[in-house]
Amino acid sequence: MGQMIPLKARPALGGFDVSIGSCRLAEVTRFELLSLAWPHNAEPELRQELANACGIVLPPCGTVGADPSGDVRLLRMTVDHAYMLFEKAEIERADSIYRSLAQTIYVTELADALTVLRLQGDQTTDVLARICMLDLSGPSLAVGCVARTRFEHISVVVAREAPSRFLLMCGRSYARSFQHDLEDRMSSVAALAH
């Protein structure tokens, strides 16, 4: 009987996409996310494996590396941990890369653990300044950087894709509160722009 009721996947925010003022906040609904952790002294093997599997150079901590397509990205969080994010057509490669990397390092699927939102627009930094304690103009969050922080009480991974475009990841169970918090700030900034 099981096969008679197929399960339909549901994004945490149902594909939420809203523009307020000059900013747009949209849920990334199609992505895959792997958590990569590697054993002591295994970084050389990992570098080799990354090059073979997807053509990514392991970036320094706090920065983002990408494959030639730009849609497979490696968000290096710490010395022994990174997230690998797949978007668009590259999602299809996630499974094979998973299997390839899993022979060398510890790989955990996390696409369901985290909700990914993209915030963009002229006043994005004004919006984030109202919730993100990181220095948005400083080197730690320049374009191509990634950091773990918290927005209010929510743990967030924030990556800067462009001067006015950020990728935000939070725990799936927090997604609605996170969306609400960001919309509040977007509304404030939009009102102030009047």
Next chain:
Amino acid sequence: MTGNQVSRVGPGLIDTSQTLSFEFDGQQFTGHPGDTLASALLANGVRLVGRSFKYHRPRGVFSSGADEPNALVALRTGAHLEPNTRATGVELYDGLIANSQNHVGSLRYDLMAVNDLLSPFLGAGFYYKTFMWPAAFWEKVYEPLIRAAAGLGRLSGLPDPDVYDKGFLHCDVLVIGAGPAGLSAALAAGRAGARVIIADEDFRLGGRLLAEDREVDDVRGNAWANQAASELSSLANVKVLSRTTVFGAYDHGTYGAIERVSDHLLISDGKPRQVVWRIYAKRAILCAGATERSIAFGNNDRPGIMLAGSVRSYLNRWGVACGRRVAVFTNNDDGWRTAADLSAQGVSVPVVIDVRDNVERDAPVGSEVFTGVRIVDTSGRKALKAIKLSNGQTIDVDCLAVSGGWSPNVHLTCHHRGRPRWREDISAFVPDQNNLPPGMRVAGAANGTMTLAEGLRSGHATGVQTARDLGFTNPSGEPARAASETMETSPFWHVSECKARCWVDLQNDVTVKDIQQAHREGFRSVEHAKRYTTLGMATDQGKTSNVLGLAILAETSGRTIAETGTTIFRPPYTPVPIGALAGRARGASLRPTRLTPSHDWAKEHGATFIESGLWLRAQWFARPGETHWRESVDREVSMTRTSVGVCDVSTLGKIDIRGRDAATFVNRVYANNFATLKVGRVRYGLMLREDGIVMDDGTTARLDDQHFLMTTSTAKAGPVFRHLEFCRQCLWPDLDVHLTSVTDQFAQFAIAGPNARDLVANIVDPGIDLSNDVFPFMACGDVTVCSGVSARLFRISFSGELAYELAVPARYGDALVRALMAVGQDFDVVPYGTEALNVMRIEKGHAAGNEINGQTTARHLGFGARRPKTSDFIGTVLSKRVGLSLEDDIRLVGFRPIDRSRQLTAGAHFIARGAACTLENDEGWMSSTAYSPTLGHAIGLGFIKRGQQRFGEITRAVDLVRDTDIEVEVVSPHFVDPDGERLRA
């Protein structure tokens, strides 16, 4: 000039081309953009604006800034009402409504003014002495009366409808204050290339430059300030925050600032009212200026008696003459400047009184000058009419400008416990350069540099040096220039020959006599005297009165001011609304809410939710006709135990543990043995703290040799993960282990009851064998469900029934619960919530948060009899302490009431029959209770001494809080299926 602005004598710096209407105490007035409420009231000839705190004496505007002690008003109405707002800081807008406060009856005829007649009985500390008898009256009569009379304004009592934001800013250099020194510092640092934030509480930058008729770089001071502000705004590396008060200096270079975003607007139009900024600054330059202080003399609190610098501000900035005939009373050169400016604009200055002897200054034309003379009294009940001098003369005036010297605004330098030092030459406290908050410099008047020319120079030099320290070396230009001036002052605090009361702290009605009395009564420390007299408390924090008060205390005690010392300041510099500190974190947004994967489905099906940490969990699912939660819960338990129930258990913490040393790691963090756990099996684990107390429990599955999945309780998911990371990173960094929180990755459902296997069999894909032989109790494995969706299946049970927990990627959680309920219709499947879950675990005798409460050990929970683990684990050593190994220690057992109709309560304590309810007779406590629909009566779990040896014994469960005393029988904690036959079925 429009309307009745009878005291408007010039355009000042306001925009007279527009007229604004506003209301004060129900009366309509007009003002102009650029006015404050105080300047507009003065322009309209309003002198009486409030009543004093204790004696309800008539009071008028005293100053022109944040130091205002008198002109406190209730701003706006209804839910937007904000009491105790300084009229001197309120930017006027069209439609503003303000009301005076702290009076019974009208402002002019305040019935509470009778207090002034009773003043001989209401001196310093009167409430410590006056209401001693009869003692019974204190709580019932005196205290309520005093509390009703205390305070100034009244809150609306309604929820605050305004929106407040919080935010974070970062800079190299934070410049606090945008007067001449602050603007100079910001220009220098900004030009050098540093990222600068300059903040000022005023809505217009310039500080004292706006109040003075002085030239800077050959243009009028306010014009130079405009130029400077324009240049700063044009620099990409500079952020200008007007209407922003930096209210606190905190650790590690962080500063608190409040920006009043829409306080000056009638309708906010979606804008937040205020924003509290946390500013991270590598360096800070405090350029907060100085505050003028008064001189205490007889009846020096009448409306019309004002600070001389403020009188000058109203004249030059707002074009307002604070009186038609203005006398000046001073001990310094600055007071003379007020006289000169007033005279220059045609305001009569009949007399200038300088307490100093032999002062030679140019007096305004038509002014009589008295040196070495003091004012001893004034007259005029609701407005000043005349002053009486020590030489016996009485002079009719309607305004008196008083200058007792200037006190640097050192407040923020004290926020790290820095104590300012006394400088005799300027008779003021200045910051101690050796004890400033790290990274802070002070420039301008805040540092005791009291002249404009020096202020400009010091601001510039400090800006250059600060930028240079940070590596910014672009040219900073030359400092702005101003003509030199004299700024001599002679310390003079109060007129001793007065018979009338001489007011020191206008806000708290503290007089010279109060301070002298405090000293006589033994309050020698300035800190004690402050608290006894209330000097320097409330909204103004003694900005105009502190130095005056402690100088009088020093004089009374025969010590110098330096010996007497000073109180120091704590944040905030000026009041900050609680709403602003809360920001968006209020109501439902107080903290984030975590939603389970089945939340929407549960909501659709009538779930009542309960907060469980941050989670919102379904507590029960009421069906039509069920009027009490117990009906729903009893049904859910009964149907689960007779057929099958489904519960979302996704909230349990889930930690993925991988690595070559994963098995070693898990074995070390649990008190029981995990080294022998086989792949594909699950084991219950008990985790101890270092001190041997139980930290948490849960099950851990071994997915492969180097891969474990640990579950934790919902409440302890975060602490356990943190604990494991501590163990991994700090205790055993040599182990190759990696932890990943996967709590949110999986939607996990418990499927429990005799028909659980049949229901699960209809969800998993064909070919998966769920038989007891292949998938026994405590088995786990990967499966697929509903046509190929990857899932994990665990044969574990919290309810005591045959049960499984099925986990799928969270994106399928909503669909899976719908599928389970659809497929389960054939079995009368029931969703059950946390309440039924709790009932069933109590029936089964499983410990939960009530039992693992930070007080109990493995032995207490009944694990002491197990074969001791030989290898080391967290808690090994301290769990062997004598006190944790007593044979007569408490044990977790079950309880049932002798009278089966009685309810049990958690928190009751066990007392032997016939024994008194004393601590000595306390044998333990009831930790969890429930009504068991399976047994038909109440049951409980609890800890009692030697519990395992006392089955069948009758004792009492005494709950003094709820006033119950129930006889209970000690029984096994396993009320249902004690042999585990159901869960192994």
